[in-house]
Amino acid sequence: MSRPIQPVILSGGAGTRLWPLSRAARPKQFLPLAGSRSLFQETLLRVKPGADAPFLPPMVIGAELHAGLMREQARDVRVALAGIICEPCPRNTAAAAAVAAACVAATNPPALALLLPADHHVDDPRAFRAAVAGAAPAAAQLIVAFGIRPDRPHTGFGYIERGVELAPAVYRVAAFREKPAPEVAERYLEGGLHYWNAGILLFDPKVMLDEISQFAPEIVGRAVSAFSKAMVSEDLTILDAREFEACPSDSIDYAVMEKTSRAAVAGPLDVGWSDIGSWAAIPAGAPADRAVAVDARNCTIMSDGPLVGVIGLNDLVVIASGDAVLVAPRDRSEDVKRIVDELKARRRKDLL
């Protein structure tokens, strides 16, 4: 019989590149960016228990501030949460992976853990589940990353270079490659051996704890202590603040995946994946009742209230949300972070 899989949804991201729609109190994973459901809800439905993959009810790791939103949004899509692990501060994905591994090892020893971001969109959840189930045997020994087949030479993602095939659609990892230069990304696209790193991992908790112990012992020490000393209250597991704050902040890719020999990559996934990382990923369009566009092409206009009038502009993003308006060319939308940073410097918490 196949091992159960415990989904652990990483919901700690701030989504600042989707400011001003994405705010500290309601970051992008909780917004309905790709349909009527939020990305968080899509993620819940993607990994809820069902016939086609042995998933246990999902757990979430994120900020306590958002626990109410998580419960409410889970209830709306009728997915029962196994619990919410609250991070007292953001400490990146290595600490979260350690906490997830410690938690699954403690609560469901036979289960594999599926660590996945809360803010991705997937067109074909069924194919996603099949890929996860197919990678489960390899995950008994190896930490399995999931690779997305690139459809363009994207320079904003990390890439995973596949090595020898271990099983159908599961390869040993030859190398993790950081965000490439355009000409390198072009080569990756042509070669067919490189996949986008989707930041999704399937692993045996003991293997993960072993590997973090080997390559980032301080992270595993602090994160596991934070979990052991956590305060449990109803569905919340509130990590110990002192331990977690003392935990080094690093990504699981840098801390472990680039160093371990026990890494595999499953894929390439053909599931219609998108990380909706910035406004550039939102299709052009405008709300008929809240926009007047004259001689405008390929603009993304959103408004939660004011009428937005645009004249003679192409490839622009105009977002009126709450007490803020963003105007940026589509291809500069990654720089929204610079506005957010400036607002932080001005201590304008009301706008973050």
Next chain:
Amino acid sequence: MSRPIQPVILSGGAGTRLWPLSRAARPKQFLPLAGSRSLFQETLLRVKPGADAPFLPPMVIGAELHAGLMREQARDVRVALAGIICEPCPRNTAAAAAVAAACVAATNPPALALLLPADHHVDDPRAFRAAVAGAAPAAAQLIVAFGIRPDRPHTGFGYIERGVELAPAVYRVAAFREKPAPEVAERYLEGGLHYWNAGILLFDPKVMLDEISQFAPEIVGRAVSAFSKAMVSEDLTILDAREFEACPSDSIDYAVMEKTSRAAVAGPLDVGWSDIGSWAAIPAGAPADRAVAVDARNCTIMSDGPLVGVIGLNDLVVIASGDAVLVAPRDRSEDVKRIVDELKARRRKDLL
């Protein structure tokens, strides 16, 4: 002794090219666009009674809807209004000139009338008054237009071509020229014989009534009747709606000035004149507390509330005012009218 001059301020403009700041209930002449005072207030101060020109307390022609604003803004700058003539509907400048002439002839027979728009900015009001006083002798016989020395080949203005000199800085009009093509405007600029038509007129009311009678008899008939049948209530003279609505709508330039032989042009005025006709005329700038501009150059950002974040854009106008946001390249700002027209077509009076 020189004849007194009765200023009559034309405040009937809608200022739609400055939407969304300029709205039906508060059009641009009532907005502080060029400093702490509104253009209407600047105009009042420019023509208030004083030692350097024989001005009578100013009268205003405009919409009854704005009478409260006019009184309030006049009070704020301590200018006493002689009265407000209310137009039941907009009928362009020929009708207004006829009404002004009829009114001045009735109330101050010896006075000349100075008809001037409420929405111009002048850097040097003293020089403006001197030019008006200097043109008064010619205005006993002729309708005197005021010409602005062009400093660029503007294609959005009408031009006045000067003829023989009648007195210092007063010429017979050789021709009125409509908005020229760019190469024609360039020639005008080089030649030195063409001035921008500022839409300011100084005249003897009887001469004006004679000339409108000759070239646009229906206008003078209806406009004078509307004035004769007006309802007077405190400081308001409310023109008869039936007569005024029946009055043809035309500009005084088309109806009279281009046809009459009794036209002169005074100037060129070197008074730092600007008509602030569109956003392009507003200097670049952004409110420090309500804008974050990253890699942005020569942008005009205004906001009455929301924070406006702009990235990587040049020569742009972003105006957040009330329940609307405008985004347009500076050189397309004349087309704001197209947004206003679309909102009219959608019957969105709330946004006009």
